[in-house]
Structures are given as C-alpha cells and as structure tokens.
Amino acid sequence: MIFDNFLVGRQPILDRNEEVFGYEFLFRKAGDVENKAEIFDSVVATSRVLVNIFQNFGIKSLTNGKYAFINIDEEIIEQDVLDVLPKDKVVFEIVETTNVKKEVVEKVAAYHRDGYMFALDDFVLSSEYFAMFMPLFPYVEYLKVDMKENCLVKMERVEKIFSGRHMMLLAEKVETRGDFDFSRDCGFELFQGFFFEKPTVMNKRNVEPGKAVILRLLSHLSQNAELDKLEAEFRIQPELSLKLLKLINACQYCLRTEINSIRHALTLIGRENMRKWLTIMLYASTGGKIFKSTLLETAMLRAHTLELLSIKVFGENYTGRADAFFIGLLSYVDVVLGVSKEDLMESINVKPLIREAVLERKGELGNLLAILEDVDDANSEIKRNKLAALRLTEEDISDVKFRGLDWLAEQQSVYNSI
Structure with missing residues (x-):
C-alpha cells in the first residue's frame, strides 16, 4: 500500500x-x-x-x-x-x-x-x-x-x-x-x-482492586509466568472467571468442548488471546461501555500498534512483543485510570525493562514508544533520522496504525458479544 x-x-x-x-x-x-x-x-x-x-x-x-x-x-x-x-x-x-x-x-x-x-x-x-x-x-x-x-x-x-x-x-x-x-x-x-484525547490526571488515587488484579495478570503474562500463578489469580476473582467462561463460549475458542476447570479454560484461550481480552476488561466501566471513551480506544490502539511496530523492526520471531503491548498499554493507563505511572509501577511490580521504557523511554521498546508518541502528537516533531536509524518509513508507521485500527474494531465486536 x-x-x-x-x-x-x-x-x-x-x-x-x-x-x-x-x-x-x-x-x-x-x-x-x-x-x-x-x-x-x-x-x-x-x-x-x-x-x-x-x-x-x-x-x-x-x-x-x-x-x-x-x-x-x-x-x-x-x-x-x-x-x-x-x-x-x-x-x-x-x-x-x-x-x-x-x-x-x-x-x-x-x-x-x-x-x-x-x-x-x-x-x-x-x-x-x-x-x-x-x-x-x-x-x-x-x-x-x-x-x-x-x-x-x-x-x-x-x-x-x-x-x-x-x-x-x-x-x-x-x-x-x-x-x-x-x-x-x-x-x-x-x-x-x-x-x-489528552486530559490530565486531576488527582491522585489508588488503582481499583479489580483493575489491580487485571494489571497483575497482564504483568504475569508479560513475564511468561507459570500457569499456576495465573490460575491462582483467577481463583480469587469469581466475576473475572465467569467472564472468561462467557468469552470462550462467545468466541468459540473451544469447539463445544466441556470446560472442567479454570485451568482448562486458560489453556483453551491461550496466552495471546488472554492478554488481549484482559486489556479489554481492564478498561470496562461499571456500565460496560468500554468503547464510549476515546481515551480507552487510544490506549488499546497504542498497545497493539507498539506491538506491531516492534515486530516490524525486530522481526516476526521477536520475543518482546508481549512486552511491547504491555508498555504501550501502560504508557496511557495513567490518564485512563487516574493514577500516576510511578504509583502504577509499584502496585503491579513490573520488570525493569518495562519500567524504564514507560517512565524514561529507555531501551529498544522505549525508543519505539517515543516515536509513536511523536506521531500521535500533532504538535510534536517527527525526525526522519530516528525513523531511518530503525529502517522505518512513514509508510511503515501508517501501515501499523491502520492495522491497529482494524484490530481495535475486531476487539469491539468481541466485547459486544459477551
């Protein structure tokens, strides 16, 4: 294109x-x-x-x-x-x-x-x-x-x-x-x-308990945690477990297979689908109108676009793609949830690579995040030398942005079905 x-x-x-x-x-x-x-x-x-x-x-x-x-x-x-x-x-x-x-x-x-x-x-x-x-x-x-x-x-x-x-x-x-x-x-x-698109955090407050659990799960997935650790989190969150079962039924991850445990459900959905679903659940409001807010759309789009961009730069087999998604998500989560990024990092105990990328724009993923932020800010400067250093073009950036929009529309459809 x-x-x-x-x-x-x-x-x-x-x-x-x-x-x-x-x-x-x-x-x-x-x-x-x-x-x-x-x-x-x-x-x-x-x-x-x-x-x-x-x-x-x-x-x-x-x-x-x-x-x-x-x-x-x-x-x-x-x-x-x-x-x-x-x-x-x-x-x-x-x-x-x-x-x-x-x-x-x-x-x-x-x-x-x-x-x-x-x-x-x-x-x-x-x-x-x-x-x-x-x-x-x-x-x-x-x-x-x-x-x-x-x-x-x-x-x-x-x-x-x-x-x-x-x-x-x-x-x-x-x-x-x-x-x-x-x-x-x-x-x-x-x-x-x-x-x-860019409101400021008006006051400091703690992360809601239910959302803190989801953030911990996303952090576990980013660190490739054992299934036992994921299962333990779901066991203490019956509402989240119920929504997981509804999701599997709605999206037909299993072909009419009887689900006999939370662990079985987690195995059926897989880590990649679980990560994306948890992202949607993180932003679901009490009334369930997740996609009413443009902020929520922007945060989800940032997460998936950073993931796509990391694959574009580092290859299809890039092992840090889950980190890229999580970093993109956390880069916007402060204005969505109303907490500072620093407090958020403490509450979910992320690994140093993610912390440095989100807070300081350091590392290979922090660098990609900074580029995306410049692209999203119409008043910011996009330097060609930054793109050239990563062998990127404006076409590459636009391509991943629109693929991200396509993905976002798909997630909206999935969420509305459960």
Missing part, C-alpha cells in the same frame, strides 16, 4: 454526551532533523491516498461504523473522484482555502443531490467568510467553527446566526473542559480537539 511518505492519523469528533460521532483523518510529514513536523498541505494527494486506504482496509474498520471526515478543496472536487467513497459514511470537509467559484458550487450541488454530505472547515464568523462561502450553505450539513479564531462574543451568538440553516455546528480546537462546556452552552452539537 502506498502512503506517499506521510503519516495518516485520525482525531475523534464527539457529540454532546461525549460519545464518538466520527473521525477526521489527518496527514503530516516527518520533518528533517531541524524542521518541525507539520500537517501535510496537499489536499489532492492526501485525498487520493485516503481513497486507497479505505479501499484496502475498509472504512468500517477505520471508523467503527462512525462518520469519516475528509478534507477536500476545489481541485479534488473538480476531479470527479468523490463518488468512489460511500456516501452514507463520509463527510467531505471543504477547506477554508477553497476557491468557491461557480463550477465548484455546481459540482457540490450535484454531489449533494446524489446524497453526499459536506462540511465547511475552519469557519470564521466574519463578513468575508459569509460572503465567500454562502453559495455553499444550501449543500452543507456541518459547519466547523474554530474556537481559537473566533471571539467569545461571536461564539455565543453562533446558534442565533445560523438559526434555520439546518447545519449542525461543530466546535474545533476544543482543548479544555472549559472550552467544551462553553461551546456546548453556545449551542454546538459536535466537538473536536485534543481535550478528548
């Missing part, structure tokens, strides 16, 4: 209940040693690659059935390629630099009549923007308003300004809880920004 040497990522778009509504797909180039990474600016090139990605991976795997928001401008509109993507799950974002000429308006109108959906991106509440983009208003379902480019007074009036135009208002660059609350009070229905 060709990614034209740039990195593809996605950012969630949430509704007023903070549930995922869709994802915007973002592009960035890896910078040279001196240059800061930046968002890739060729809309035509990125759109072509997205078509390629969706056709190869399948849009459902990449969005879990939610909407995909994709940037376009007049060049891609005029090339008549939009109809290769599914009209019911893709929203085309017309970027603010688009030349809204007569031919473009006519093309958008024709696509809209055929059932395609459009958004206006980075809209500024000014007379210039209204004059420029008003010809497109009848064909636009979503209006994305940049919180940082519009004054608070205009934001407060936005619902009244667009009353009766049948456009859903989306607030962009929502970076704090205050931003979210303010924009919601202003009448916005959808929200996008780093606030939903």
Whole structure:
C-alpha cells in the first residue's frame, strides 16, 4: 500500500454526551532533523491516498461504523473522484482555502443531490467568510467553527446566526473542559480537539482492586509466568472467571468442548488471546461501555500498534512483543485510570525493562514508544533520522496504525458479544 511518505492519523469528533460521532483523518510529514513536523498541505494527494486506504482496509474498520471526515478543496472536487467513497459514511470537509467559484458550487450541488454530505472547515464568523462561502450553505450539513479564531462574543451568538440553516455546528480546537462546556452552552452539537484525547490526571488515587488484579495478570503474562500463578489469580476473582467462561463460549475458542476447570479454560484461550481480552476488561466501566471513551480506544490502539511496530523492526520471531503491548498499554493507563505511572509501577511490580521504557523511554521498546508518541502528537516533531536509524518509513508507521485500527474494531465486536 502506498502512503506517499506521510503519516495518516485520525482525531475523534464527539457529540454532546461525549460519545464518538466520527473521525477526521489527518496527514503530516516527518520533518528533517531541524524542521518541525507539520500537517501535510496537499489536499489532492492526501485525498487520493485516503481513497486507497479505505479501499484496502475498509472504512468500517477505520471508523467503527462512525462518520469519516475528509478534507477536500476545489481541485479534488473538480476531479470527479468523490463518488468512489460511500456516501452514507463520509463527510467531505471543504477547506477554508477553497476557491468557491461557480463550477465548484455546481459540482457540490450535484454531489449533494446524489446524497453526499459536506462540511465547511475552519469557519470564521466574519463578513468575508459569509460572503465567500454562502453559495455553499444550501449543500452543507456541518459547519466547523474554530474556537481559537473566533471571539467569545461571536461564539455565543453562533446558534442565533445560523438559526434555520439546518447545519449542525461543530466546535474545533476544543482543548479544555472549559472550552467544551462553553461551546456546548453556545449551542454546538459536535466537538473536536485534543481535550478528548489528552486530559490530565486531576488527582491522585489508588488503582481499583479489580483493575489491580487485571494489571497483575497482564504483568504475569508479560513475564511468561507459570500457569499456576495465573490460575491462582483467577481463583480469587469469581466475576473475572465467569467472564472468561462467557468469552470462550462467545468466541468459540473451544469447539463445544466441556470446560472442567479454570485451568482448562486458560489453556483453551491461550496466552495471546488472554492478554488481549484482559486489556479489554481492564478498561470496562461499571456500565460496560468500554468503547464510549476515546481515551480507552487510544490506549488499546497504542498497545497493539507498539506491538506491531516492534515486530516490524525486530522481526516476526521477536520475543518482546508481549512486552511491547504491555508498555504501550501502560504508557496511557495513567490518564485512563487516574493514577500516576510511578504509583502504577509499584502496585503491579513490573520488570525493569518495562519500567524504564514507560517512565524514561529507555531501551529498544522505549525508543519505539517515543516515536509513536511523536506521531500521535500533532504538535510534536517527527525526525526522519530516528525513523531511518530503525529502517522505518512513514509508510511503515501508517501501515501499523491502520492495522491497529482494524484490530481495535475486531476487539469491539468481541466485547459486544459477551
């Protein structure tokens, strides 16, 4: 698969209940040693690659059935390629630099009549923007308003300004809880920004007992512990044991085999499947809505992507792949569970290799983790020399990221069945 040497990522778009509504797909180039990474600016090139990605991976795997928001401008509109993507799950974002000429308006109108959906991106509440983009208003379902480019007074009036135009208002660059609350009070229905992906730990608290058991089990698996030790943990957790039995039944790990003990169940499921299942259980809330939170998705995606990347770098027979998964998981678990990484390390007694990778980004896996963190942070710098030292390309990173998304969709399906 060709990614034209740039990195593809996605950012969630949430509704007023903070549930995922869709994802915007973002592009960035890896910078040279001196240059800061930046968002890739060729809309035509990125759109072509997205078509390629969706056709190869399948849009459902990449969005879990939610909407995909994709940037376009007049060049891609005029090339008549939009109809290769599914009209019911893709929203085309017309970027603010688009030349809204007569031919473009006519093309958008024709696509809209055929059932395609459009958004206006980075809209500024000014007379210039209204004059420029008003010809497109009848064909636009979503209006994305940049919180940082519009004054608070205009934001407060936005619902009244667009009353009766049948456009859903989306607030962009929502970076704090205050931003979210303010924009919601202003009448916005959808929200996008780093606030939903990178909240800070507000206060220190202990790991919940049930989750501590799961973390211990994951640590045991990472250290290739004996089956006796794993069985002992399950014996003192009847609820977890029951869910294990339900999982085996739902996923048909055994072909209608009678399960005669916890040990037998552990043998049937295998260490690899057990590790992935425990990861899901770690993040399951009391209500069971594990995948409601974008944070939980991000943590699981980080874990599996780091595992895939370690295999890419060190080979299919790499013995540290389980460590890579666990390190990726722990790198995000502090903001998910609300505890510091240091306290977490003490509570589950991980081996030095994992501790150093998570806390200090040391070692071969710590180095890979640092690269993934740079990729995930749109404001961070991705240095080509780091990738080159590991014989990695932007295409390699994008490939493992999308394979990770495919895996995440599969895990969501498994969890929903038990």
